Amino acid sequence: MSSFSENYPSAVPSDVLPLREIPGGYGLPFFGPIKDRIDYYYNQGPDEFFRARIKKYNSTVYRVNGPPGPFNAKDPRVVVVLDAVSFPILFDTSKVLKKNVFTGTFMPSTHFTGGYRVCSYLDPSEPKHAILKGFFLSLLDRLHKELIPTFRSAAAQLFADLEAELSDNGQANFNPISDKMSFDFLFRLFAGKSSYDTHVGGGGNANLDKWLFFQLAPLITLGLKFLPNCVEDWLLHTFPLPYFVVKSGYEKVHDAFDEAAGKLLDEAEKQGLSRDEASHNLMFLTGFNSYGGTKLLFPALLKYVGTGGEDLHRRLAAEIRAVVKEEGGVTLAALEKISLTKSVVWEALRMEPPIQFQYAKAKQDITIRSHEASYVIKKGETICGYQPIATKDPKVFVNPEEFVADRFLGSGEKLIKYVYWSNGRETDNPTADNKQCPAKDMVVLLSRMMLVEFFIRYDTFSVEAGKLLLGSSVTFKSVTRAE
Template identity: 80%
Template sequence: MSYEKSSSSSDNIPPLREIPGSYGLPFFGAIKDRLDYFYRQGPDEFYKARIKKYNSTVFRVNSPPGPFNAKDSRVVVVLDAASFPILFDTSKVEKKNVFTGTYMPSTHFTGGYRVCSYLDPSEPKHEILKGFILSLLDRVHKELIPTFRSSVSQLFVDLETELSSKGEANFNPISDKMSFDFLFRLFANKSSYDTDVGGDGNKNLDKWLLFQLAPLATLGLKFLPNCLEDLLLHTFPLPSFVVKSGYEKVHDALDEAAGSLLDDAQNKGLTRDEASHNILFFTGFNSYGGYKVVFPALLKYVGTGGVDLHRRLADEIRTVVKEEGGVTLSGLNKMSLTKSVVWEALRIEPPVAFQYGKAKEDLIISSHDASFKIKKGEMLCGYQPIATRDPKVFANPEEFVPDRFLGDGEKLLKYVYWSNGRETDDPTANNKQCPAKNMVVTLAMMMVVEFFLRYDTFSVEVGTLLLGSSVTFKSLTKAT
């Protein structure tokens, strides 16, 4: 049997080593690992404890949710900056139906279609759908800044109103509401409030997201015993019919408002119906679901960064905006500290924790210290929050360092993987990198820019939610 060296390996590969770890007894091993992951250790400690136990960042373990929701929960985990990029090489790994991991939600959640995120680039429909989405992004590129500024202005009104009346303001629901309205405006050229969706669009999508991601979640409710939650969330798929009406309400509104986009889809060889469900998945899952994590995480780290960081950001942003005569894309490119802050937030708290891929052939993959044989058909799993905190790449990897990517620090961007690809790469119709990768960075920068055009400093209190961090504003000091 011959093994081909993976693209993540260097010419001088480390010595071969047997992959440590085990899957335990059939069925019971998967249950034990699942309980460890969700309840006894939590995700970070689950992997860190095994790195220490096996003295390896590559090992075998059962991945949640198994064993009922997944055909096979057995994976080889890759947890460092050297081994992780094998997951981006679609000539070596298959990405079919692995978007959410070892299980795939029913297509009843997406109008009966396997949407682009679940397709491997080798499937003919992938290039058509991804190319269509990339063309949409190119079409709305010039509208990003004015549309975002129009939507975010209401966010600040809501924050200030709640802070004034309650003494604190919960950022997450206000941000979610703004994110949904922004995306609807961007792709439908119309406010969601002017449709039958009204102000409930993001709430409908929240339920739709929860029912698909429940096998990977823990609610953390004190009154609900762990054994009961495990039975409810991780044993059987949640039914799509419970959230169908809310999904269809958003779908119908988007389908009607985004008519010109769907006409363009038909010219590219897609049916109108399949295109509309793919637009909604891209808008509701990839984009809205991503911003639910990105914006709170960003404001968490900026908010707790202190007055000195706030002063430096405000000085940079206001100086560039004055020179440019307004907020412009060219101006954003000049804001080096703001960009560094955004990249650092994406590094330390990536919006997607996992990447998966099934080996298309026998491979040899390498960590920093050893190489390992992977057999054709084995599932690889990467947990990003550890891989992008690799201490052999990043100094003080667990700390938020605002200046990390300034100057020569930009060379480290190739180790930032939040988009299912390197930050130095770009999405194409033939790869699996997030099509909105560049839009996410732009909008995250815009969020910071808009804050410091209005405020000199602010203070926040942070916590955790089902998806990402919670942020509560305790004070906002208006710009002088």
């Protein structure tokens, strides 16, 4: 079977597509956004919320009130784009503005980030953006050689902890073990020393978890049976949660990071940044972008691989071990040669992007297209893209709802550009002038390395998967060590 749809790519020129009015609407002031918010969080859930309206309007582009609605959002009205063709308008900063839309139609207080609008909230047109992102890119480039040995050391401890919990309890909850490993790995990578060698000790990731939750609470539903929906909605989605509750935990981690990363901050000052602003930006890159991303990334990856079955495990183990032996170890060259492993990583990113939403505001009246029609978005309107649907576009991918391990092998490689998760196409590269995740290549590399480290050690494994506030939960039921 072909890995891509017979309709790929859409062969209809944009200038002959019919120009349609964008369907949908926002309802009555105040009450319309409240109704859509209740549907989104409680009546339907995110996927069904968007899919039901695709069916209702017979369109992957429509108007609706996006989460979290009043009162957190100044204006919840959005134009939603939910197919592979319309979605990339969100990446085109010549036509859209990316100022203060990192978390959508609301923005957490800058108290959470030392009083600064950090790089993620800046538009490329703002002078500070190029300086900050250029600093991040140069930093990641310098750390490239440290990535493999630092991660291998962290992974060894991860799997030792996993095996110990399996031995003691008969099962192992992967998420907290992974979070603990990810935090110390990233702290060690960016700051040059283990968090355990600072006053943070082993509690750094717990402090960051609270810091992340208080910023993202308006986008979350707890799903607690004893808590009525109306009470949770009032608590989480009506008013932003205050910073002072998590202030001491954030400052504890930030102070340790600030001290340990002194050489990096010296370099930032040479590039024209104030030391304090660079410090909070680096903390955000490490704690929100990187640690927050790996909290979702690694569990999702092992969920899909784990449920892929023993045949997939056998194929991955054979490929990884053969290439590692041929290359004389785990090297960058080896990580480029493991074709099936690379395909699996991209497929996991397609199935469950670690970032669900992308937002932007139209700089001018712009014409966008879907597979079937063209639409005009007016200047100033907010555009919202929900990636878990756009990356499952049935007119691009065959069996889009299924995890297909070898989807991106052979001729399937041409579909990689439709893997949207990094605020850009997978075939694009982050620069100081765009909004693509600066650590995009590192994320993909870490995912490959996680599978390499796993299948060097184990032949197969079994898991149970569930849902958390954000992302998937994974519980290991068994692992079989390689002989």
